[in-house]
Amino acid sequence: MEQTINNFLLHDPLIPSDSDSDSAEELLSDCESGVSGHDSPFGHGFEPPREEGDHIWTKFARPLEQNGLKPELVAIGKNAASSVTAQARLKSFRLFEQATAESRQGNANVKFAWYGAFCKDELTDIVKHGFMAHAPGSALRLSALDYPLPSVQNAAVDMEGSRHLILCRVIVGKTEVVPRGSNQRCWSSEEFDSGVDDLANPKEYVIWWNRVNTHIFPEYVMSIKLTNLRGFGVPRRPTSPWVPFPALIAVLSRVLPQHHVNVISKFHKGYRENKISRLELIQKVRQIAGDERLTSIIKAFKMKKTAAFCKEWKNKRGERVATPPPPAESSEGTE
Numbered sequence: 001m002e003q004t005i006n007n008f009l010l011h012d013p014l015i016p017s018d019s020d021s022d023s024a025e026e027l028l029s030d031c032e033s034g035v036s037g038h039d040s041p042f043g044h045g046f047e048p049p050r051e052e053g054d055h056i057w058t059k060f061a062r063p064l065e066q067n068g069l070k071p072e073l074v075a076i077g078k079n080a081a082s083s084v085t086a087q088a089r090l091k092s093f094r095l096f097e098q099a100t101a102e103s104r105q106g107n108a109n110v111k112f113a114w115y116g117a118f119c120k121d122e123l124t125d126i127v128k129h130g131f132m133a134h135a136p137g138s139a140l141r142l143s144a145l146d147y148p149l150p151s152v153q154n155a156a157v158d159m160e161g162s163r164h165l166i167l168c169r170v171i172v173g174k175t176e177v178v179p180r181g182s183n184q185r186c187w188s189s190e191e192f193d194s195g196v197d198d199l200a201n202p203k204e205y206v207i208w209w210n211r212v213n214t215h216i217f218p219e220y221v222m223s224i225k226l227t228n229l230r231g232f233g234v235p236r237r238p239t240s241p242w243v244p245f246p247a248l249i250a251v252l253s254r255v256l257p258q259h260h261v262n263v264i265s266k267f268h269k270g271y272r273e274n275k276i277s278r279l280e281l282i283q284k285v286r287q288i289a290g291d292e293r294l295t296s297i298i299k300a301f302k303m304k305k306t307a308a309f310c311k312e313w314k315n316k317r318g319e320r321v322a323t324p325p326p327p328a329e330s331s332e333g334t335e
Contacts, residue, residue: 072226089130113168116150117155119263139178141180152165156284164223170217171193173193175195175205178206193211264285
């Protein structure tokens with residue numbers, strides 16, 4: 001058992017290579033790795049990356065710069081896997097990798113992919129406890145190594161102006177096409193392990209909910225800032241039905257993990273203290289709660305399907321959260 005875990009820890013997957021592939025096996029190195037005694041800006045359980053840090057940043061920054069963005073690295077860290085539970089998760093990941101390889105003609109098809117976190121606390125919670133409490137709906141969508149933009153857009157901006165991301169090692173196995181907006185809730189047959197947006201050139205991996213803690217290992221964490229954000233991730237002006245914000249939090253507290261509710265409350269407090277704009281607050285709530293859930297809550301509030309709910313809040317005023325609009329075609333103003 002200990003040898004299996006040690007072998008896994010000896011791999012540094014993103015040492016500079018002549019290959020541009022996002023395949024983990026092709027990017028592996030035999031360089032030894034150990035837990036550094038240096039302090040990490042991400043806290044206990046992380047260590048500074050070694051020479052692979054520069055390569056990770058290059059792989060991340062290049063496609064963003066090609067989209068006209070200017071990313072700035074704030075901090076980068078590596079999951080040290082130093083606790084007993086972290087080592088157990090490593091062992092579990094390796095065992096599922098081996099099992100997938102055995103069922104797929106020796107190839108588990110392990111890739112690297114990005115996840116955009118709601119905040120720094122979520123980032124560290126995922127590394128400690130896995131993705132199970134953070135996967136919305138039936139699946140988790142991760143951005144391919146060379147296409148980080150969707151995960152950057154999903155990563156909420158904190159009070160310091162930073163976005164936080166995780167670079168994960170993912171057991172992809174045999175894939176099938178699962179486009180965005182699909183109603184598919186699991187693999188279509190035992191022939192497939194996961195989903196992609198495109199078989200020939202996948203930019204996104206779909207990992208089903210019951211596999212997010214076994215087929216995904218969070219390996220690196222990164223905090224960034226972006227400049228030149230004109231037209232980037234800004235919601236449109238809301239003109240549709242609304243619900244008082246305290247009422248929204250009350251409803252969300254019954255359907256979301258407490259950690260997510262705390263994050264929403266934190267950003268709401270920041271809005272009331274004029275630290276972030278109303279539009280930024282709406283964007284963050286949409287990212288955490290999801291458009292489908294918010295739409296249902298707002299429609300229910302509007303139609304007064306829950307009499308007690310409406311009676312409690314009908315005479316109260318609060319900040320308004322708009323029904324999620326279609327994608328913006330232009331930059332947003334303020335009310």
